[in-house]
Amino acid sequence: MGYKIAIAGATGNVGREMLTVLEERGFPAGEVVALASRRSQGTEVSFGDKTLKVKALDTYDFSDTDICLMSAGGSVSKEWAPRIADQGCVVIDNSSAWRYDSAVPLIVPEVNADAVAGFTQRNIIANPNCSTAQLVVALKPLHDAATITRVVVSTYQSVSGAGKEGSDELFNQTRAVFVADPIEATKFTKRIAFNVIPHIDVFMEDGSTKEEWKMMAETKKILDPKIKLVATCVRVPVFVGHSEAVAIEFEKAISADEARNILRESPGCLVIDKHEDGGYITPIEAVGEDATYISRIREDSTVENGLMMWVVSDNLRKGAATNAVQIAELLINRKLIQPKRQAA
Structure with missing residues (x-):
């Protein structure tokens, strides 16, 4: 007995990755349907060894579809997610449209799986x-062990x-640099090739960007509203893979060795942390993987009960498609x- 799954936004980066992840994980789908806007109708996308024509x-x-994985942008989701949900199809939405709605659970399965039961309020x-x-x-896992009070994070986010x-x-600008084209x-607001841009999403009144606000608001909703978090989000000339330098303050003492051991045993985490050349993960090594990689775990001597660490993941997979x-x-x-x- 299989589930009928629709992918809305199937021609985009994340939509295509969703199709790949469904096939790789052996998802119990009896039928998969690829959806996009009318201008993409008839486009072909791959699902395992099959080719799907976009509708x-x-x-x-x-009305006969069980789950819609949606990655079609916020405005499309705002309009269509409620319509789809009203037809009895559960919508799992990748945009920011519903993340801050108190009636919609915001889920990372390794972190707050129990909250998923709240989906019945909106079917989203x-x-x-x-x-x-x-x-x-x-x-x-570190919050469970020692109670996080504050997080300072600097991101290095890929162009994907x-x-x-x-x-x-990024591709076109990089090529232009080498052939001396304009x-x-x-x-992006500035050149991204061989550059970094400390600006993702729109600016807010306090000088933060919306991306930085999202990290704060979402961490509070998913993990703990008491956690204080401040972020600086930066776009870097990397195609796939987001990296983060994270400074954490705890209520209780926790050593780097303790943190390392805890993370090694935690779902979704993979610790690569040797104090030697190359003994850490970089974005290119995380591409195509579902784990959250953690390196450079060390104690922060400038605060009481502080740790520093480096966190890397494939943003198209764990950051989007795989999580959905x-x-x-x-x-x-x-x-x-x-x-x-x-089943018949």
């Missing part, structure tokens, strides 16, 4: 921001976090949904 989202009937579940997802996977246009801009910046598929698996494994179409 139009705005004419699709969701939110996926966190990519930079938040990997952060809370690393923070959760800005979609295909971000990746194309360099055009259209997706894990949420769908959670619904099935906890028997929170049943297939609408029973």
